[in-house]
Amino acid sequence: MDDTPDRPPVALPALRAKARDVGFTRSCDDRTGSLLAALSTARPAGRILELGTGVGEGTAWLLAGMDAATRLTTVERDPALQAIAREELGDDLRVTFVPGDGGAWLDEFDGAPFDLVFADTRPGKFTHLDRALDLVAPGGTYLIDDLSPRPDWPEGHDVAVRHLLAELDAREDFRRVRLSWASGLLMAVRRA
Template structure:
């Protein structure tokens, strides 16, 4: 079976060129992106949080799956990198961009819970995990990627990943599954 996506967001080639030009190498892997689009499509009128906008490849995948009533908040520390996403995707009224530290954003957020949380950066995954999980609505999904060894992992990062996986799989309030696919994923659904 070929697991390459057969449809792509139309803006993806432009975002990939911008990522290359900016030297940004941490964009969402396309199989992960296709899963994001499916998860977004499964939540009509859904509220979605993306932690780690980057240049907006994951954002584009999420938007491609969302219906017109859905809303996406995407947070990125590097405002220069996020500016690419703002330029290419900012005219879409379904997305709100937040520039700043994801951990600080998570701590300050007081709004509604999210149907899907995609943590594609340290805050919400390796830091501020509990806060990110608190923001997942009952029946909602929490997704993380980059769990298989990646080029550029700092020394000791593998042990952080093992600890994170053990913590998530030990929770009673989430049902989780590891996916040895794409960059290595874990998907967890909050008990209703």
């Protein structure tokens, strides 16, 4: 079976070129992006949270699947990276770019829950996990990536991943599926 992504976002080539220019190598891969677009399509008039904008490749995939009434909030601590995403995607009124640390944002946020939470950075995944999961609406989806070993993982990161997976497996309020695909994914749906 061919897992070529369906209709990549128009902004993707420009985002990738700018990522190369600044040496950013942690962007969303095409298979994960294609899944993000499908998941955002499944949430008409929904609320989506992305933790870790990076240069905006995941953001572009989410926007590609969203309808006109869906809203995306994306949080990034590196202003130079988020500036690239804003430059390429900022004209889209469905997205709100939030500069700052994802952990601090999670601590301070007091709004309505989200239908989809994509945690693509440490906060919401390796830190502030419970808070991120609390923000998933009943029937909503929590997605994380980058769980398969990579040669550039820092020492001890494999232990952190195993601990994270064990913590998620112990939760009764989410139904989970691990996907040994793309960069290694875990998708969890909150029980209604």
